Amino acid sequence: MNLLLWVALPYVAIACLVGGTVWRYRYDRFGWTTRSSELYEKRLLRIASPLFHFGLIFVILGHIAGLVVPEDWTEAVHVPESAYHAVSLVAGSIAGAAAVAGLALLVYRRRTSGPVFSATTRNDKLMYVLLGGSLLLGLGVTVIENGIRGPYDYRETVGPWFRDVFLLRPDPDLMARIPLLYKFHVLLGLVLTALFPFTRLIHAFAAPWRYPFRPYIVYRSRGGRGPATRDPARGWEPVTRR
Amino acid sequence: MRVMAQLSMVMNLDKCIGCHTCSVTCKQAWTNRAGTEYVWFNNVETRPGQGYPRRYEDQDTWQGGWTLDRKGRLKPRSGGRARRMLGIFSNPLLPTIADYYEPWTYDYETLTTAPLQDDVPVARPYSLISGEPTKVEWSANWDDDLGGGPDIAGRDPVVQKISDAIRLDYERAFMFYLPRICEHCLNPACMAACPSGAIYKRAEDGIVLVDQDGCRGWRMCVTGCPYKKIYFNHRTGKAEKCTFCYPRVEVGLPTVCSETCVGRLRYIGVLLYDADKVTAAAETEDDKALYEAQLGVFLDPEDPEVIAAARRDGVPETWLEAARRSPVHALINRYRVALPLHPEFRTMPMVWYIPPLSPVVDALRDTGHDGEDAGNLFGAIEALRIPVRYLAGLFTAGDPEPVAAVLRKLAAMRSYMRDTNLGDPADEAKAAAVGMSGRDMQDMYRLLALAKYDERYVIPTQAAAEAAALEESACPVDYDYDEHGRDRTSGPFGEASGRPAPASVESFHALKDRQTTGALVSPGDRKGRVNLLNWDGKGRPGGLFPRRGKGDE
Ligand code: SF4
Ligand code: SF4
Numbered sequence: 001m002n003l004l005l006w007v008a009l010p011y012v013a014i015a016c017l018v019g020g021t022v023w024r025y026r027y028d029r030f031g032w033t034t035r036s037s038e039l040y041e042k043r044l045l046r047i048a049s050p051l052f053h054f055g056l057i058f059v060i061l062g063h064i065a066g067l068v069v070p071e072d073w074t075e076a077v078h079v080p081e082s083a084y085h086a087v088s089l090v091a092g093s094i095a096g097a098a099a100v101a102g103l104a105l106l107v108y109r110r111r112t113s114g115p116v117f118s119a120t121t122r123n124d125k126l127m128y129v130l131l132g133g134s135l136l137l138g139l140g141v142t143v144i145e146n147g148i149r150g151p152y153d154y155r156e157t158v159g160p161w162f163r164d165v166f167l168l169r170p171d172p173d174l175m176a177r178i179p180l181l182y183k184f185h186v187l188l189g190l191v192l193t194a195l196f197p198f199t200r201l202i203h204a205f206a207a208p209w210r211y212p213f214r215p216y217i218v219y220r221s222r223g224g225r226g227p228a229t230r231d232p233a234r235g236w237e238p239v240t241r242r
Numbered sequence: 243m244r245v246m247a248q249l250s251m252v253m254n255l256d257k258c259i260g261c262h263t264c265s266v267t268c269k270q271a272w273t274n275r276a277g278t279e280y281v282w283f284n285n286v287e288t289r290p291g292q293g294y295p296r297r298y299e300d301q302d303t304w305q306g307g308w309t310l311d312r313k314g315r316l317k318p319r320s321g322g323r324a325r326r327m328l329g330i331f332s333n334p335l336l337p338t339i340a341d342y343y344e345p346w347t348y349d350y351e352t353l354t355t356a357p358l359q360d361d362v363p364v365a366r367p368y369s370l371i372s373g374e375p376t377k378v379e380w381s382a383n384w385d386d387d388l389g390g391g392p393d394i395a396g397r398d399p400v401v402q403k404i405s406d407a408i409r410l411d412y413e414r415a416f417m418f419y420l421p422r423i424c425e426h427c428l429n430p431a432c433m434a435a436c437p438s439g440a441i442y443k444r445a446e447d448g449i450v451l452v453d454q455d456g457c458r459g460w461r462m463c464v465t466g467c468p469y470k471k472i473y474f475n476h477r478t479g480k481a482e483k484c485t486f487c488y489p490r491v492e493v494g495l496p497t498v499c500s501e502t503c504v505g506r507l508r509y510i511g512v513l514l515y516d517a518d519k520v521t522a523a524a525e526t527e528d529d530k531a532l533y534e535a536q537l538g539v540f541l542d543p544e545d546p547e548v549i550a551a552a553r554r555d556g557v558p559e560t561w562l563e564a565a566r567r568s569p570v571h572a573l574i575n576r577y578r579v580a581l582p583l584h585p586e587f588r589t590m591p592m593v594w595y596i597p598p599l600s601p602v603v604d605a606l607r608d609t610g611h612d613g614e615d616a617g618n619l620f621g622a623i624e625a626l627r628i629p630v631r632y633l634a635g636l637f638t639a640g641d642p643e644p645v646a647a648v649l650r651k652l653a654a655m656r657s658y659m660r661d662t663n664l665g666d667p668a669d670e671a672k673a674a675a676v677g678m679s680g681r682d683m684q685d686m687y688r689l690l691a692l693a694k695y696d697e698r699y700v701i702p703t704q705a706a707a708e709a710a711a712l713e714e715s716a717c718p719v720d721y722d723y724d725e726h727g728r729d730r731t732s733g734p735f736g737e738a739s740g741r742p743a744p745a746s747v748e749s750f751h752a753l754k755d756r757q758t759t760g761a762l763v764s765p766g767d768r769k770g771r772v773n774l775l776n777w778d779g780k781g782r783p784g785g786l787f788p789r790r791g792k793g794d795e
Contacts, residue, residue, distance in 0.1 A: 033459035033479035038332065039339050040371065040476070046332045053331040114372040115339075119476070206458040208330070208437030212323045216316075216434035217520075220442040222704065 005187065006172040010165045013194040020197030021205060034203040040115035048109060052102025058095035059138070062088065067162040071155045085151050089142065096139040103132055127199040130192045137185040145179050152179065158186065244517040245541060245552040247561045248428075248448025249491055249510060249701065250592040251500070252573045252580045253421055254690060256600055256652070257507035260419035262286050262383065264499035264508075268423075271498045271774040272485065277477025279345035279370045282382050283484035284499045286421045290395040290632065291385045293422075295341045298470040299584065300399040305335050306468030307431050307587035308524065316525055316588065318434050320465050330437065335465040336474075343380040345370040371476075388417055400635040404628070416601030416629050420636070423499060424471040424484035425583065425591030426450045428515065428539065429524045432483070435466030441481075446704065448592065449486040457481050468587035489775050496699040498774050509693075511568030511700045512561055513592070514541040514552060524588045529639035532585035539590070540575055543568070564702040569689055570594075577678070577686050579648045581637035596690075597637055597645055599652045601629035616657030616672065623649045651676045655690075658683045 024032065038045055066088060074084055107128060110116050145152045161174040175183070196202065268284040287293045301307055305320040320326070320335055348365035356363035369376035385394045395401065426443075430450050433441040440456030441463055443449070452463075452472070459479040463472045472483040487497035491510070495501070500508040516539055523535040541548045543565035552562055565571060573580040573596065580594035603613035606622045613619070623630060623646050630649065634642040654676045662668050673683045689697065 029455040030478070030480070032455075033457065035479035036459050036461055036474070037476070038336050038461060039474050042332070042334060042336060042338050046334050050331040114374060115369075118372055203458060206438065208327070208439075208458070208460070210439065211437040212327060214439055216318075217429065218433055218439055218442040219445045221445040 002172040002176050005183075006161065006175040007170045009187070009190050010170065013190040014165075016194035017196055021202065024197050024202060032202060032206060033200075034206075035119075035200050037110075037113075037116045037119055040119070041109060041113045044105060044109040044113075048102050048105035050102075051098055052106055055095050055098030055100075055102055058091065059099055059135075062092050062095060066155065067159050070159065070163070071153075081153060081155075082151075084155075085146070085153070089146050089151075092142045093139070093147070096135065096142055100132075100135050100139055103128075103135060107132070123199055127195070127201060130188060130195065131201070134185065134188045134192050137181065137188060141179070141181050141185050145181055152182075154178070154182065158182065243541075243548075243551045245514055245548060245555045245557055246445065246448065246517045247552075247557050247565065248426070248513050248515060248592055249486065250426065250448070250513050250570050250594070251423070251497075252509045252570050252594045252596065254505075254507040254509075254596040255418055255420065255598040256596065257505035258286070258419040258421060258598075259505050260286055260288065260387065261504050263502050263504050264421055265382075267498050267502040267774055268484075271487070273482070275475075275477075276370075277475040278473070278482060280339065280342045280382075281473040281475070281482060283471070283473075284421060284423045285382055286419050287383070288386050288388060288395075289418055289420050289636070290398040290401050291388070292394060292397055292399075293420075294382045295337045295470050296380070297397060297399055298337075299468075301468055301587070304337065304465065304468070304470070306466060306470065307589055308429070308434075309588075310525060310527065314525060314527065316429070316521065318431055318466055319468075320435065320462075326435065326437065326462060330460060330462075333461050333465055336461050337464070337470065339371060339476075343382060343384070344376060346376050346378055400632060403635055403640070404631055416604045418598045418600055420583075420595070421499070422469065422471065422583070423497075423593060424450065424486070425469055425589065425593045426484075426486055427592060428520045428536075428590035429588065430467075431587070431589050432463035432467040432472045435462040436460070436481075437462055441472075444488075447486075447488075447491065449488050449491075450483070451485060451488070452481050452483055454480055454482075468584065468589060469591070487775065491701050492704045494701045494703040495778055496701060498777075500699065501777075501779050506698065509569040509573060509689075509698050511570035512543075512565040512702065513568065513571055513574070514543050514548065514557070514562075514565050515539050516541055520590060524590055529586040530641040532588065533582060533638050533641075533644055536582060536585060536590055537575065537578075540571075542575070543571065558702070560702040564700050567700045569693065569698060569700060572685075572689060577651065577682065579651055579686070581644060581648065583637060584639070585637075586639035595637060596652075597633045597648055599649055599656075601633070602626055602649060605629060616653055616660075619653040619657070620650065623653065647676075651678065651686075654678070655683050655687055659687050659691075 071081070075081075110120055110128075141152075146154075157174045157178050161171060164170050164174075175186070192201075265282055265284045265286055269282065272278075272283055273281040282294065285294045293299060298304060298306075301319060307319050308316045309319045311317045318326075321329070346367045346369050348367055350365045352363050353365055367376050367378050368374065384390065388395055426449055428448075430441070430443065433443065433450065436457075437460045438456050438458045440453040440458070442451060442453065444451065457480045459474070459481070461474050461481070463481050464470065464474055466472075472481050474480075475482050487495075487499075490497060490501075496508070496510050500510055519539045523532075523539045526532050526535040541552075543549070543552075543562060549562060553559075570580075574594055579596050581597060582591045582594050584591070599619075602619065602622050605626045605628075606613040606618055611618045611622075613622075627642075630642050630645055631640075633649075634640050634645045638644045654672050658668060658672045658680070661672075668680055670680050673680045678686075
């Protein structure tokens with residue numbers, strides 16, 4: 001069981017994430033969008049969306065800091081565990097709370113605004129459950145396991161396990177001992193990772209990091225081909241490709 | 243000098259009868275799918291009026307187009323790169339569906355299924371967005387022909403720039419129609435605002451297109467475009483805009499809106515421009531100097547130096563030839579009677595307009611004078627300030643002089659030709675008074691009044707391959723399922739993901755669906771369209787008209 005959950009599942013999730021993204025990039029670039037509903041409703045979105053997204057960005061940064069950076073490194077620069085813990089607890093709670101609040105508002109908006117609700121697919125609903133669940137559990141572990149029940153040093157168990165997965169020597173025993181809430185959080189996170197490329201979440205990979213560096217005006221050439229000789233593809237497809 | 247060629251359009255507003263044929267045929271060809279119900283690549287506005295979407299010209303609200311920053315450099319009015327990236331999670335400057343209108347249909351079925359009763363059954367309107375019953379309160383041309391009266395027309399942003407006292411007066415005095423498509427700008431603000439870099443200008447013909455595979459639905463372009471001529475498809479989550487009917491112009495056919503224009507007022511032709519000068523021209527400090535600045539970007543296709551540079555820069559010989567014969571070049575550069583729409587937005591628009599003389603003529607007639615008499619007309623252009631000021635608000639950032647100059651030329655041409663037609667000797671003084679020769683008068687008259695199809699549309703083809711190799715001929719009509727037997731029109735990630743359906747399949751299904759469906763809002767209706775793209779104006783495209791009866795097909 002441990003083997004299945006903490007060795008097989010992570011690799012399946014990673015395979016789904018990478019494979020699904022590649023597949024979608026090759027097969028369905030047209031479907032790759034934020035699927036924004038701002039046209040229908042923008043008053044609530046204006047607050048909820050930035051709240052959620054910025055919260056989530058800090059949550060993700062926090063996960064990277066917590067999982068990827070080994071404890072020895074922070075100790076090497078003389079940051080004691082207690083200080084790290086305090087920072088992670090406070091920053092994590094704030095970011096998590098912002099993301100959860102933002103998501104709650106977004107779901108509320110989706111539910112109450114007619115056009116937005118009718119534009120919601122089943123895929124979206126599943127995604128909301130998983131994402132909301134992971135976020136709530138994540139906030140739960142931060143506040144309950146790390147805060148109320150006293151500090152839990154996940155950097156001795158979850159952190160090494162996470163890194164070992166990528167170093168191809170996964171150790172399920174590390175995870176067998178962690179608190180139950182943590183287990184659920186990690187599991188839900190893994191499921192979400194696996195489904196990530198198949199939901200609208202994929203728009204995160206479209207982050208326009210090149211925008212600040214490109215010129216404002218873009219010219220493209222038809223590429224010297226004749227009139228509309230391409231295969232019967234999308235009528236709107238750029239004339240330059242293929 | 244870097245010579246580039248662009249297909250552009252001029253519309254002669256005096257001839258527009260406001261019939262909306264252009265809008266309807268454009269919609270049939272391009273935007274009769276689900277998600278684009280509210281999208282009008284071509285719309286016709288009554289001016290004075292608010293336009294579509296409502297008050298789009300008010301850039302204090304919508305922040306479209308460009309401004310100059312403190313150092314005098316161009317910057318998108320809604321903010322530069324950093325601000326756009328920080329604001330990417332929500333875009334409060336996006337017009338909502340209420341600023342356009344909520345598209346609707348009627349439940350016609352009740353008309354036939356209602357039981358026998360005393361009252362006449364009515365078909366109630368249903369929203370095409372939510373499927374719920376709705377109240378129709380606005381549309382793409384709600385204020386057509388000044389409908390709604392001074393209250394609505396008075397909120398026209400151009401009117402509001404002219405003082406209130408004059409306003410009431412002229413609302414009774416004139417009205418004209420303004421058909422609008424995407425301007426296919428030289429300096430497009432939609433493109434500058436696109437975080438994905440999915441909007442591009444084609445190097446060959448200057449058409450501005452959205453790469454549907456590159457668009458990620460950030461909606462920034464809608465804010466960027468000051469003309470609000472790029473729309474968000476709310477089903478596919480992608481931006482769509484006027485394509486200048488590129489599949490048609492590539493094979494030398496005019497756009498659908500031009501082809502079907504009842505007033506025959508649209509001209510399409512090639513303009514040569516110097517790509518190196520565009521930015522500097524758009525940075526011209528004085529709003530009122532932007533018209534002249536843009537004229538300075540255009541190149542003379544007769545000039546040997548320009549021709550040599552064009553050859554060097556790879557402009558094909560056929561395009562140079564077309565540029566010399568271009569009606570658009572003649573109207574914009576030679577006769578200088580066409581003006582850009584809102585040059586002060588600094589996008590360097592490429593669809594220009596010949597301002598209408600009719601407002602002045604109408605106002606004259608209202609005062610009991612002969613509106614066609616040249617002496618009266620000349621006096622009126624000077625005296626009836628309001629129509630001229632209004633037109634200047636549209637076409638020259640408020641500078642009345644260029645507008646008045648154009649109107650004088652049009653009035654002179656009328657008068658000159660009237661003499662000729664009545665058998666009187668031509669009065670060269672009339673031509674000379676507006677800086678033209680009698681010959682110019684005749685030529686301009688020919689172009690504006692008589693020009694036939696091939697004079698109005700001088701469109702070089704993309705010559706590399708044969709016209710026969712059209713998309714349609716490459717795909718048989720029974721191409722509705724892919725090799726695995728899956729329906730090509732729907733993908734696993736929702737509406738319109740996966741491979742698209744070829745146009746011919748769409749029109750085939752469109753007919754079938756239209757004739758058999760009873761649903762108000764069904765995802766199936768996205769297939770519904772009659773394909774006008776490959777229609778050359780001859781014969782009748784299948785499905786455009788209902789069948790008359792048996793044996794008629
Ligand atoms: S008018 Fe067309 S090309 Fe110009 S900014 Fe708007 S969408 Fe872009
Ligand atoms: S079809 Fe021609 S005449 Fe009719 S509204 Fe359009 S531009 Fe005007």
